Amino acid sequence: MKRLMGIGVCVGCALVLSGCGEQNKMKDPVKGVAAGAKGELEKGGISMPDVAGASKALQETATKAAEEAKAKITSAANKASEALGERFTKATEQASESLKSVKGAPEIIQQLGTVIPSLQQTLAGITDKESAQKAMPKLDELEGTVSKLSGQFGGLPEKAKQTVGDLIQKGTSGLQPLVDSVLALPAVQSIRPKLEAIMQQLKGLKG
Numbered sequence: 001m002k003r004l005m006g007i008g009v010c011v012g013c014a015l016v017l018s019g020c021g022e023q024n025k026m027k028d029p030v031k032g033v034a035a036g037a038k039g040e041l042e043k044g045g046i047s048m049p050d051v052a053g054a055s056k057a058l059q060e061t062a063t064k065a066a067e068e069a070k071a072k073i074t075s076a077a078n079k080a081s082e083a084l085g086e087r088f089t090k091a092t093e094q095a096s097e098s099l100k101s102v103k104g105a106p107e108i109i110q111q112l113g114t115v116i117p118s119l120q121q122t123l124a125g126i127t128d129k130e131s132a133q134k135a136m137p138k139l140d141e142l143e144g145t146v147s148k149l150s151g152q153f154g155g156l157p158e159k160a161k162q163t164v165g166d167l168i169q170k171g172t173s174g175l176q177p178l179v180d181s182v183l184a185l186p187a188v189q190s191i192r193p194k195l196e197a198i199m200q201q202l203k204g205l206k207g
Contacts, residue, residue: 069181070127073126073127073178075181077124080120081120083170084116084175088117088170088171095166096109102157102160104156108153108156112164112167112171116168116172116175116202119142120174122135122138123195129187129190132187132188132190136190139195139198142198143194146201161206172202172203179199
């Protein structure tokens with residue numbers, strides 16, 4: 001009888017221990033999933049430290065690319081500022097003086113002397129998606145101004161159109177490298193249609 005009771009106790013203990021083991025497995029399923037994922041990665045020759053290193057490398061590459069893009073925009077903005085600085089201002093004054101007797105011409109030239117540098121300043125501040133979105137209201141304003149100039153330009157005599165066209169060519173040629181640098185950023189493609197429309201309208205004002 002004692003022997004039977006002893007066997008019963010042993011069997012009971014075994015069942016309890018077995019139940020505890022199953023409960024422990026159920027209590028921590030996350031570890032089981034993580035261990036399984038780690039095992040699958042290791043089968044493919046990739047260790048967990050390798051994955052962390054790859055993620056860090058990607059972040060560093062993205063950061064470096066962003067910094068390089070900003071540096072290019074800054075460089076292009078500086079060159080555009082030089083091109084649209086004193087020389088462009090002087091060209092604007094000379095064009096205005098030469099066409100002072102032509103109805104509407106001085107006003108058009110004065111607006112161009114403001115619009116083109118303003119566009120340069122706006123583009124110089126665009127380096128990412130957020131800054132591109134902030135620049136949209138200003139780009140809308142500039143597009144409206146250039147559209148009005150297009151209508152006024154059509155009423156000028158041919159000789160006056162040539163003078164104004166030469167001034168615009170000087171402005172847009174200094175601005176184009178900055179435009180290209182900004183549009184090379186994948187994150188700011190939302191402004192591409194607007195910016196291209198402005199540049200096309202400006203370049204369309206030729207004598």
